[in-house]
Amino acid sequence: MERKIAKVLITEEQLKKRVAELGEQITNEYFGKDLLTIGIFKGAVPFFADLIRQIRIPLRYDFMAVSSYGSSNRSSGAVRLLKDLETSVEDKHVLIVEDIVDTGLTLKYLKENLLRRQPLSLKIVTLLDKPERRQVDIQPDYNGFVIPNEFAVGYGLDYDEMYRNLTYIGVLKPEVYEK
Ligand SMILES: O=P(O)(O)OC[C@H]1O[C@H](OP(=O)(O)OP(=O)(O)O)[C@H](O)[C@@H]1O
Ligand code: HPA
Numbered sequence: 001m002e003r004k005i006a007k008v009l010i011t012e013e014q015l016k017k018r019v020a021e022l023g024e025q026i027t028n029e030y031f032g033k034d035l036l037t038i039g040i041f042k043g044a045v046p047f048f049a050d051l052i053r054q055i056r057i058p059l060r061y062d063f064m065a066v067s068s069y070g071s072s073n074r075s076s077g078a079v080r081l082l083k084d085l086e087t088s089v090e091d092k093h094v095l096i097v098e099d100i101v102d103t104g105l106t107l108k109y110l111k112e113n114l115l116r117r118q119p120l121s122l123k124i125v126t127l128l129d130k131p132e133r134r135q136v137d138i139q140p141d142y143n144g145f146v147i148p149n150e151f152a153v154g155y156g157l158d159y160d161e162m163y164r165n166l167t168y169i170g171v172l173k174p175e176v177y178e179k
């Protein structure tokens with residue numbers, strides 16, 4: 001697997017350190033509040049699992065899954081809900097946990113969808129932000145790393161459903177896309 005990686009963008013050590021920092025920041029900001037963290041399948045799973053254990057206050061967690069209609073249609077902004085919450089957001093401070101904000105279409109959909117349910121507050125934490133690709137106006141409230149306009153894999157991020165289990169974030173060699 002590693003021989004298909006052209007370069008490492010973020011090492012395992014950098015990820016650990018930044019996730020701990022984000023956890024501490026979130027701990028301080030939500031102290032004494034009823035927090036519901038929402039992980040977004042499938043990409044956010046490794047980040048989500050590490051982050052929640054760095055948040056040192058009682059919390060609840062739940063998951064949502066969405067899908068965009070085919071890559072060619074992405075710019076249409078059509079996002080479909082595949083799995084909804086099992087928990088009510090009423091009387092909760094909600095924190096969406098994502099792996100990456102790219103075009104922003106996924107988070108725009110999620111934010112609008114969740115705001116309609118009137119949580120006490122709604123914020124977004126993402127591990128990666130790729131601002132050069134943004135198509136809609138959406139900003140994460142907490143961000144791990146800003147990355148350049150390159151396709152990232154690892155630590156949850158996939159190419160063709162592979163590479164999610166890498167312990168670091170990397171970029172694939174061009175030959176991988178040629179097959
Ligand atoms: O800002 P955007 O352009 O919308 O891209 C970001 C989204 O795309 C990826 O998920 P994807 O829909 O590929 O599914 P996955 O999480 O299951 O990999 C990623 O995990 C984000 O959820
Ligand atoms: O850079 C990326 N890598 C993997 N999945 C993604 N989904 C949006 N951007 C990316």
Ligand SMILES: [Mg+2]
Nearest residue numbers: 041042043044
């Ligand atoms: Mg995703």
